[in-house]
Amino acid sequence: MFKVKLMIHKEAAQGSLPERLLCYGDKAKTFRRLLHYVGAVTPIHCLMIDKTKLSFIIKKQTKTIKCNIKQNQWNGKVNIVVDSLRDVVVIGGGVVGTAIVRALSLYNMSIMLVEKQHDVCEGTSKANSAIIHTGFDAKPGSVESDCLRRSRELWPELIGALKIPFLPCGAVMVAASETEKAKIIEHYVPNAEANGVEVRYIEKEELLEMNPDVSEHNLGGLVIEGEGICDPFWVTRAFAQLAELNGAEIRFGSGVERIEPADDDSHLVIVLEDGSEIRTRYAVNAAGLWSDEIADMVKDESFVITPRKGQFILTEDTLGISQIVLPVPSPSSKGILAAPVVFGGFLLGPTAEDQEDKWDRSTTDDGMEAVLNGVEKLLPGIRSATTIRQFAGLRAVCSTGDFVISPSPRSHRLIHAAGIRSTGLSSSPGIAERVVELLRSTDLIMTERSEAILELPDLLGESDAASNGEIICLCRSITRGEIERALSAPLSSTTLDGIKRRTGAMLGECQGNGCIPKLLDVMESFTASRGLAKAGGEEAPLKGLRESYIAGQAGGRDNEI
Amino acid sequence: MKYNLTIIGAGIAGLTAAAKAYASGLERVLLIEHQPVIGGFTRGYIETSFFETEQRLLSECAALPYTIMTRSTVVGFFTGDGDTPHQLFVQTPTETEEIQTDYILIASGAMEKPREAWRISGGRPAGVMTPAMAVELSQRGYRLDEGKTMIYMADRRSHGAAEYLADRLGETIQVSAEDFDIEHIHGTAQLEGVTIRSVITGEAERVNCSRLLFAKGRYGSTFFLKGLPVERDESTLCIITDRFGATGIPRVYAAGSCTQLGDDGHTSSIEMASEVADHLLAKI
Ligand SMILES: Cc1cc2nc3c(=O)[nH]c(=O)nc-3n(C[C@H](O)[C@H](O)[C@H](O)COP(=O)(O)OP(=O)(O)OC[C@H]3O[C@@H](n4cnc5c(N)ncnc54)[C@H](O)[C@@H]3O)c2cc1C
Numbered sequence: 001m002f003k004v005k006l007m008i009h010k011e012a013a014q015g016s017l018p019e020r021l022l023c024y025g026d027k028a029k030t031f032r033r034l035l036h037y038v039g040a041v042t043p044i045h046c047l048m049i050d051k052t053k054l055s056f057i058i059k060k061q062t063k064t065i066k067c068n069i070k071q072n073q074w075n076g077k078v079n080i081v082v083d084s085l086r087d088v089v090v091i092g093g094g095v096v097g098t099a100i101v102r103a104l105s106l107y108n109m110s111i112m113l114v115e116k117q118h119d120v121c122e123g124t125s126k127a128n129s130a131i132i133h134t135g136f137d138a139k140p141g142s143v144e145s146d147c148l149r150r151s152r153e154l155w156p157e158l159i160g161a162l163k164i165p166f167l168p169c170g171a172v173m174v175a176a177s178e179t180e181k182a183k184i185i186e187h188y189v190p191n192a193e194a195n196g197v198e199v200r201y202i203e204k205e206e207l208l209e210m211n212p213d214v215s216e217h218n219l220g221g222l223v224i225e226g227e228g229i230c231d232p233f234w235v236t237r238a239f240a241q242l243a244e245l246n247g248a249e250i251r252f253g254s255g256v257e258r259i260e261p262a263d264d265d266s267h268l269v270i271v272l273e274d275g276s277e278i279r280t281r282y283a284v285n286a287a288g289l290w291s292d293e294i295a296d297m298v299k300d301e302s303f304v305i306t307p308r309k310g311q312f313i314l315t316e317d318t319l320g321i322s323q324i325v326l327p328v329p330s331p332s333s334k335g336i337l338a339a340p341v342v343f344g345g346f347l348l349g350p351t352a353e354d355q356e357d358k359w360d361r362s363t364t365d366d367g368m369e370a371v372l373n374g375v376e377k378l379l380p381g382i383r384s385a386t387t388i389r390q391f392a393g394l395r396a397v398c399s400t401g402d403f404v405i406s407p408s409p410r411s412h413r414l415i416h417a418a419g420i421r422s423t424g425l426s427s428s429p430g431i432a433e434r435v436v437e438l439l440r441s442t443d444l445i446m447t448e449r450s451e452a453i454l455e456l457p458d459l460l461g462e463s464d465a466a467s468n469g470e471i472i473c474l475c476r477s478i479t480r481g482e483i484e485r486a487l488s489a490p491l492s493s494t495t496l497d498g499i500k501r502r503t504g505a506m507l508g509e510c511q512g513n514g515c516i517p518k519l520l521d522v523m524e525s526f527t528a529s530r531g532l533a534k535a536g537g538e539e540a541p542l543k544g545l546r547e548s549y550i551a552g553q554a555g556g557r558d559n560e561i
Numbered sequence: 562m563k564y565n566l567t568i569i570g571a572g573i574a575g576l577t578a579a580a581k582a583y584a585s586g587l588e589r590v591l592l593i594e595h596q597p598v599i600g601g602f603t604r605g606y607i608e609t610s611f612f613e614t615e616q617r618l619l620s621e622c623a624a625l626p627y628t629i630m631t632r633s634t635v636v637g638f639f640t641g642d643g644d645t646p647h648q649l650f651v652q653t654p655t656e657t658e659e660i661q662t663d664y665i666l667i668a669s670g671a672m673e674k675p676r677e678a679w680r681i682s683g684g685r686p687a688g689v690m691t692p693a694m695a696v697e698l699s700q701r702g703y704r705l706d707e708g709k710t711m712i713y714m715a716d717r718r719s720h721g722a723a724e725y726l727a728d729r730l731g732e733t734i735q736v737s738a739e740d741f742d743i744e745h746i747h748g749t750a751q752l753e754g755v756t757i758r759s760v761i762t763g764e765a766e767r768v769n770c771s772r773l774l775f776a777k778g779r780y781g782s783t784f785f786l787k788g789l790p791v792e793r794d795e796s797t798l799c800i801i802t803d804r805f806g807a808t809g810i811p812r813v814y815a816a817g818s819c820t821q822l823g824d825d826g827h828t829s830s831i832e833m834a835s836e837v838a839d840h841l842l843a844k845i
Contacts, residue, residue, distance in 0.1 A: 517697035552704030
């Protein structure tokens, strides 16, 4: 494959680059791909693409470009047409939005993802049970079951290509009584068959052999071999990184405030909270809990989303279970379960509590009690486990009762990928496939990118001790080098949570209290040396969410006077 | 270079032992310190009235002729058999260094147990931090004076932090650990308030504030011992020693608040380290 390092001429790096570059002429195809990087990602990312050399100058006014590929011994001129109209803008950087932008990045199009927060995966995608479901219990014929079925076929390849940490442990739904056993045999077995998922009823002996901690009062259980556990942040980040490597532009801190259809219906104008405008032929609404607000922007009131909280307990104790252990669900939720975690430990939960606030992910003593109560029915000894962390996530409960994956009835240019309640992680590849199909049936010209990158290169890889530098995070032995690599890899985030999720720093016993000041030093000197902007342009450091200031800007107020 | 004694941690306990070693005439002594300066985890409070003894020790030790590797962290070691030296692996700003030493004294101190360790319910907003983190931020010039700060007064460190930060915080409210438990944290992005419950009357009260300095108890800063045979207490990660600092591994000793004999307020480190050093130096 043709690999190029882009050296950006000072002038070009300083001036603002045209939003999109189309090239014609000799070698146009190669250049189109290269220039796409330039138009689509920040210069710092371009520098990482590697190996040989391309230098170019962009004269802002005349919009001509001079290119020079040294290694290939080719010198020539390319004519550039500037076109600031995007083909597709995806709204929302959760697992659904990033799966979509990855899938779209495999086509020759100009695409962008806008996310309100300063990192991907700050919404529901970061706090869930992390199960890749098979859809054995989904309602046959629903959009959800179709997305899950498609995803089942897509995951094996994605897991390999994106190096996703995945535990193919299988799940077991335990029968605590004759009534529950009857429900499994009469409802869940035929339901799984209708969805094409293999399941198998096992007797008590086998159940206990595989999961010695499970209560021996159970009669048996339904094994769903195909279920597994992943790392949801990894999945979301990897989707977005791959898209970025393929030329998609990912913008953080970009909350959508308004959507205005053009008068002649040729495109949409997306207005961000900072007042800037993005023109795009199509937009995809993947804003999770807020997808009804996005629909509302084109006066579409066809569905309403309400949050349903799920609280979890994470324990590092060793439990005697080898599978995901599920109860027979109740009408309101899949029930409280116990599942292994990819990086070790076990997850207990979630609760199901309806609320109004879409950001309130607080945990409560009652919630913790409910989790223990629920898990106790499956694993009687659970109360002796020590917890290490508690957290909560919010499901997006949709008024229509199913996924909404279709163009908005009010604007054919806005495609919804919304109403995704409890299986969005599992079904994200299938959702993306359906969205691609919907877009292919429009007037967009979607040709496959022949040089598309399908596998995620090792971006944060190990390097030698010398370039590692001193230990910054004492509890987890994370070095300065590891932090700097996370800051310079594609899709970097300059919030502390962003660094935490990319390096594992701050996850130890001190929970960052010991290392955050040092981390801020590293980030400070790194961003300054590379001339990078801080998250959201804020001088005060952010923990994660917008306005989550760790402290006031250094020397801040005095400077203002 | 092979050392007679390597002291892991140039905090109060480590420096006490180093001063003793120097007084006894020991020459090949190495100190390894994670921080850029000596003084340990109480360094930030040391100029306050609660840490006068430590302050004196620090100025005495400034002139010690021993090599002190700063910004250097022990990441693991192999214990030597019989007379062969122990081998330490130290991550420095530029490389992973190997060090041979006959004796090891672990004096790696303890860190404050944060909110997360206490299962306090509520949100996870910014603004909740340990006193040590607040001091470190303030020393870097970050401002902590906007809004109201609640300080949970649990031990000598929180008192030291309160004094050190006295004119760097805005409005403050001090809550005594003897009288109140922290029950719930309010806020999503930024701290909005804290519910405290009186241990005397059982009554709960919400106090609105935008910053909480909280720590209670400690963790031994002994993470590099993970997977090594040195025995530690499971819940506090503190090293189990006898009263002379012996760890159960020949020629490996520990002293100060990284051991189970230390206390949360780091009040006994000097005495403990002196006793351990006397015992240890008599053997070298
Ligand atoms: C308790 C619980 C357990 C779960 N367990 C599982 C499981 O085991 N397996 C599974 O497959 N699924 C599970 N799920 C469901 C899964 O987590 C979700 O379906 C999935 O994360 C939804 O992803 P999303 O991208 O649609 O939403 P989100 O991750 O919420 O992403 C939406 C994004 O849109 C952004 N946004 C909002 N408004 C705007 C705006 N105006 N402009 C720009 N950006 C905006 C938000 O900041 C957010 O980042 C669980 C969910 C919960 C709550």
